[in-house]
Amino acid sequence: MPNFCRRDTPLRNLWKPVVFIVLVWTSVANSADSIVIGTRRELLVDHALIERLEGRAELVLHSPTPREIALTFDEPWEGNASGYATVFQDGDIYRMYYRGHRYIIDSPPLRQAQSEVVCYAESRDGVHWVKPHLGLFDWPPTKNNNGTKENNILWRGGPETHNFAPFKDTNPACPPEQLYKAVGGTVTSKGLLTFQSADGIHWSKLSESPVVTKGAFDSHNTVFWDADRERYSMYVRYFSEGEFKGLRSIGMSHSADFANWSEPVGLTYPNSPPQQMYTNQIAPYYRAPHILFGFPTRYVARPLTEHVKALDPIPLRDQLITASQRVGTDLTDGVFMSSRDGLAFHRWDEAFLRPGLQGEGRWIYGDNYQSYGLFETQADRPELPNEISLHFNEGAWRDEMHRLRRYTIRLDGFASLHAPLSGGELTTKLLTYAGGRLSLNYSTSAAGSLRVEIQDATGTPIPGFTLEEAEELYGDSIDQTAAWSHGPDVSQLAGKEVRIRFVLCDGDLFSFRFTD
Numbered sequence: 001m002p003n004f005c006r007r008d009t010p011l012r013n014l015w016k017p018v019v020f021i022v023l024v025w026t027s028v029a030n031s032a033d034s035i036v037i038g039t040r041r042e043l044l045v046d047h048a049l050i051e052r053l054e055g056r057a058e059l060v061l062h063s064p065t066p067r068e069i070a071l072t073f074d075e076p077w078e079g080n081a082s083g084y085a086t087v088f089q090d091g092d093i094y095r096m097y098y099r100g101h102r103y104i105i106d107s108p109p110l111r112q113a114q115s116e117v118v119c120y121a122e123s124r125d126g127v128h129w130v131k132p133h134l135g136l137f138d139w140p141p142t143k144n145n146n147g148t149k150e151n152n153i154l155w156r157g158g159p160e161t162h163n164f165a166p167f168k169d170t171n172p173a174c175p176p177e178q179l180y181k182a183v184g185g186t187v188t189s190k191g192l193l194t195f196q197s198a199d200g201i202h203w204s205k206l207s208e209s210p211v212v213t214k215g216a217f218d219s220h221n222t223v224f225w226d227a228d229r230e231r232y233s234m235y236v237r238y239f240s241e242g243e244f245k246g247l248r249s250i251g252m253s254h255s256a257d258f259a260n261w262s263e264p265v266g267l268t269y270p271n272s273p274p275q276q277m278y279t280n281q282i283a284p285y286y287r288a289p290h291i292l293f294g295f296p297t298r299y300v301a302r303p304l305t306e307h308v309k310a311l312d313p314i315p316l317r318d319q320l321i322t323a324s325q326r327v328g329t330d331l332t333d334g335v336f337m338s339s340r341d342g343l344a345f346h347r348w349d350e351a352f353l354r355p356g357l358q359g360e361g362r363w364i365y366g367d368n369y370q371s372y373g374l375f376e377t378q379a380d381r382p383e384l385p386n387e388i389s390l391h392f393n394e395g396a397w398r399d400e401m402h403r404l405r406r407y408t409i410r411l412d413g414f415a416s417l418h419a420p421l422s423g424g425e426l427t428t429k430l431l432t433y434a435g436g437r438l439s440l441n442y443s444t445s446a447a448g449s450l451r452v453e454i455q456d457a458t459g460t461p462i463p464g465f466t467l468e469e470a471e472e473l474y475g476d477s478i479d480q481t482a483a484w485s486h487g488p489d490v491s492q493l494a495g496k497e498v499r500i501r502f503v504l505c506d507g508d509l510f511s512f513r514f515t516d
Contacts (some may be wrong), residue, residue, distance in 0.1 A: 005423045005449060005505035027486075034430040034497045041288040041513040045338045045415040046346040049428050055302055057424025059506060061336060061348045061415050065408035070391055071129045072403040077139045077153060080399045084163050084220040084279075085371035085391060092269060094123040094375060095200055097154065097166050097182075098211050105319050105397060110327070115141065118155035118164040120201070123226045126377040126389050127406065130389050134201065139478060140202065155203050160193055160313040162183025163220050165372065166200065178206070181258065183234065185210060186217050194258065194455055196222030212236060212261050216244055220279040223374055226342070228290050231238060232258050233342060235280045235294075248276040248299055252342060255318065269337070269347040270427050276300070278332065281372045285338075287412060288511070294337045294371040295352065295390075302329045313361040316397055320365075331355065334392065336414055348415070353407075376411075385478050412441050416508035423505040428447065430457060431498055433514035438489035441510040443476040448506030450474070452482045454490070455499040462493065467503060474507075490514065 035049060042049055042057060053059075073082035079102025086097045097120055102113040108355070123129045131152040138147035141156060155164060166182035180197040191210025197203045212234065215221075219237035226233045231254045238251030251264030269275075281295040302308055306330050309317065321328030334353035337345040353370070355362040362368055371391035379387050387408040395401035417426050442450050450473045454465035461467065464486055471483040481488045494514070502509055 005421065016222065034432045036432045038434045039513065040290060040516050041511055043288055043291060043412050043511045044417045044509060048340055049431070050268055051427045051429045051499065053424065053426055055419065055424030056422055057419045057426055059415055060418040061350055061352065062413055063353060064390060064409040067406040068410055070404045070406045071121055075131070075151065076116065077151060078102070078119065079113065079403045080397045081395055084370060085404060086165050086371035087371050087375055087391060089126065089375045090200065092124070094126045096121040096129065097164060098164060099164070100153070102399065105323050108323050110323050116161040117153045118161050120152050120154040126375050135387050136215065154201065159186040159189040160328065162186050162218070164218060167173060167224050170227065171223050171452055176486070183221055183223050192217060192221060207259070211259065212264060214264050215251055220372060222280055222282055224283050226284060228284065231256055234261065235282045238264060240266060247274055248278060250277050250280045250296065266345065268344045270344055272347040272349055279369060281370055286374065286444060292339045295333050295367045296335050296337065298335045300331045302331055302458045304329050312358045312361045313364065315403055317364065320397065327365050331363060332365055333368045362394050362397060365396050369393045370474060387411070412413055412511040416510045417502065417504060419504040419506070420507050421506040423503065424505060425501060425503045431500065432495060434494050435514035435516045437488050437515060438482040438490055439513045439515055440480045440482055441478045442473070442480060444474045444507030446474070448474055450507055450509060451503045453501040454493060455498045456502060459499060467501065
């Protein structure tokens with residue numbers, strides 16, 4: 001096999017006549033189907049822009065890095081069943097909303113120790129969190145209101161406290177009193193209700209009756225304004241056969257006005273085997289909002305075996321098996337998926353987050369749930385670029401250690417085009433871009449490299465932009481400008497139909513963007 005990394009033996013020279021014939025036919029057939037990417041950022045998380053992969057090039061999934069404990073659910077109104085956190089940056093502060101709840105684990109069935117409440121925390125840097133005393137609701141709740149208001153309880157109501165999911169509405173037509181919206185509800189409320197707030201702290205009901213009634217809802221249902229599609233999108237807990245039958249899945253509903261919603265339709269996962277999804281955590285990726293990212297919790301049913309009984313945390317597992325065998329044997333981990341239409345998702349079958357070393361005690365049903373929301377934070381050192389932060393829970397069912405841990409991942413670093421030292425390459429489908437330079441988010445070893453070629457619609461290298469003229473790039477940068485012998489300017493090809501060829505050795509390409 002030719003060495004993709006050697007400049008003196010480019011693979012194309014070995015079979016150029018055949019490729020030329022094939023690509024001429026392809027360009028004639030697909031010239032009207034050029035993908036207009038303009039100046040938007042494109043990520044290597046799916047095959048949407050890929051015409052072919054060669055050599056040992058492949059798309060690979062990456063995992064986040066664990067950081068510090070962000071928040072412990074240790075208040076009397078919180079506890080071992082707290083969760084379903086929503087996190088987003090709002091100006092100079094980061095907001096977090098989550099459920100406060102606790103179960104009593106003894107003889108069956110599992111019992112609620114207290115009513116569910118919606119709690120609030122905030123941060124100035126996305127790393128250090130505080131629970132402010134809001135003074136809104138008494139705890140404990142009594143008829144005489146003789147509890148204390150020195151707590152971070154944001155809302156105390158009905159079934160919506162189980163999964164209250166807020167967001168900041170970026171719809172330009174949003175009225176000020178509805179700048180923050182939320183959904184919440186279960187089968188008890190016969191569907192999802194909507195809520196409104198002008199400041200993200202003081203909330204009131206927006207709908208008096210459920211706006212979406214088809215679904216199961218006993219999960220973290222999510223909603224957002226989709227600017228690309230100019231509509232609100234809602235993703236709900238759903239069963240493939242309805243009425244809590246079939247696979248645990250996800251359904252999508254949409255609305256133009258946040259009041260009238262379509263009936264949810266089940267998502268599809270082409271080329272992915274059947275898997276059970278609990279939460280969904282779907283939202284536009286903020287650096288490339290035409291792509292939706294989802295981070296479902298995957299539910300894995302396991303039989304009661306001697307092996308599962310030997311997985312830490314053993315004393316807790318024994319308790320849970322006694323109280324509810326399914327809770328004591330089944331497992332949960334984190335998955336990553338993406339979509340360009342909101343219904344068909346490219347789902348990675350391997351875990352985005354594994355439960356980890358057994359001694360950490362996260363091989364338990366209820367752990368490894370990802371919070372809703374990606375948010376950008378500063379790196380540990382000022383010379384490094386910002387990172388993306390996200391939270392996962394750990395210590396489920398344990399009052400003394402149920403908490404959220406922050407994880408980080410590089411910007412756009414969820415998946416990449418990867419090639420070993422022997423090399424590989426990717427050629428895109430026919431594209432039309434705008435802008436004057438090509439920015440690359442990439443990483444190589446000291447011996448690795450990345451080179452870029454721009455081809456015309458027939459697959460012929462364009463003079464001035466051939467692989468032989470490409471600058472050999474090596475390093476690790478989220479914004480590396482590609483260049484050729486004449487320099488980095490690619491404006492002369494803007495608006496024309498082209499293909500991009502990336503030749504990679506011992507490295508990863510995470511994203512690319514044509515920009516001014």
